[in-house]
Amino acid sequence: MRLVVQKFGGSSVSSVEHIRMVAQRVAQTYAQGNQCVVTVSAMGKTTDQLVSLAGELSDHPPQREMDVLLTTGEQVSIALLSMALQEKGLKAHPMTGWQAGIQTSPIHGRARIEGIDTQRIRHCLEQDEIVVVAGFQGVSEEGEITTLGRGGSDTTAVALAAALRADRCEIYTDVTGVFTADPRMAPLAGKLQEISFEEMLELANLGAGVLHPRSVECAMIHKVPLVVRSSFVDEEGTWVKEAEKMKEELNVRGIAHDLHVARIKVLGLPNQSQALTKLFSKLADHHINVDMIVTSEHDDERIDVAFSVHEDEWKQACGVIESCATELDYIKVLSETNLAKVSVVGAGMVTNPGVAAKMFTSLSDAGVRIKMVSTSEIKISCVIPWDQAKDAVQELHSAFGLDVKEKASVG
Ligand code: ADP
Ligand code: ASP
Ligand code: MG
Secondary structure, eight states: EEEEEEOOOOOOOOOHHHHHHHHHHHHHHHTTTTEEEEEEETTHHHHHHHHHHHHOOSSOOOHHHHHHHHHHHHHHHHHHHHHHHHHHHHHHHOOOOTTTEEEEEOOOOSSOOOEEEHHHHHHHHHHTTTTEEEEEEETTTSSSSOOOOOOTTTHHHHHHHHHTTOOOEEEESSSOOOOOSSSSTTTTTOOSEEEHHHHHHHHTTTTTTTTHHHHHHHHHHOOOEEEEEEESSOOOEEEEEOOGGGOOOOSOOOOEEEEEEEEEEEEESSSSHHHHHHHHHHHHHOOOOOEEEEEEOSSSEEEHHHHEHHHHHHHHHHHHHTTTTHTTTTTTEEEEEEEEEEEEGGGGGGGGHHHHHHHHHHOOOOOTTOEEEEEEEEEEEEEEEGHHHHHHHHHHHHHHTOOOSSOOOOO
């Protein structure tokens, strides 16, 4: 018997009607002779609503309590979907993350799955039950409830598929697959039939929210056959697979964007490697994630450093640097928000030197100001003004020949 893990995101379970449709799809898979484990997200915008409820009570809600609060969203969904399946005459068994044996690190708000004790799920499957597991949550060794970071239900699904050695993991969402860019930003984006794990991981890390980056990482490590497809339209989705199994290696497979970027410039740091060590250690001590870093000469004795952070961490980063002004011995700090990052990603880039030039030409022809650049073997990213992000994505999409003739329909 084959085992299939299916995950349904927030928009797929946003109403009772939608939950019935999900139950119908699961019932179909079961009727085809598969064992089914289903992971669900919270209904519609529930998680956002819970976040803002907490925000009404506190400017800095405690993270342990946030995790207890946010996990309630997924608990509602597993109960309702199990009821909908039972209404169809099927045996369904809802499980929270901790009931399903999902053990995580103790970091609230962004825990990592460390292991899954699948005994309980396997026992239910042997009883012919459909197991419905709450996405996005687990339990730490200390017995505290944890969450995996926004969008983390994808990771629950893939980790379950890996632990159960499922035949495939299907991610159902509000688009028909992975597109060459977010179809909400680039209406001429087209659906990809397939994409390599490496390319998908870059896109996800660079802001393509269709898959949680850790879900791709997990699928890549454990070689989980992974497909992204629509909950609403019955058509073939996008397979994420090993690079060797791909039909072609394209220069640029897709464009990603991130609209939440800030840049900080520390001018006139002493020109010693210790100065950089001190600066970035201070930021790391405060768990601030630094993305791009550019250094340049200020004069013979001093250097300038510019780096980018997520806009949510910008204030804290500035505070840390200012509080260490004497120790760091810099001249001035400048900072800027309302920035975005656009990136082009493709495995074929390694062997094709023209991609960067084409990217810069296309952005400058469109009047987009490039503020920072970073590259890796399979991506080039530029930080640009936030209000030029949509134009930039569309320009790059067409410059790299990715435009399709017909607009994608987005749910
Ligand atoms: P779910 O609630 O099902 O997890 P998400 O909102 O997390 O859904 O992810 C689906 C969304 O991801 C799409 O609606 C789309 O706007 C966005 N997205 C971003 N980049 C891409 C891309 N390259 N291909 C498809 N969708 C993308
Ligand atoms: N409900 C969580 C979120 O909105 C997890 C998920 O949907 O994947 O981020
Ligand atoms: Mg998601």
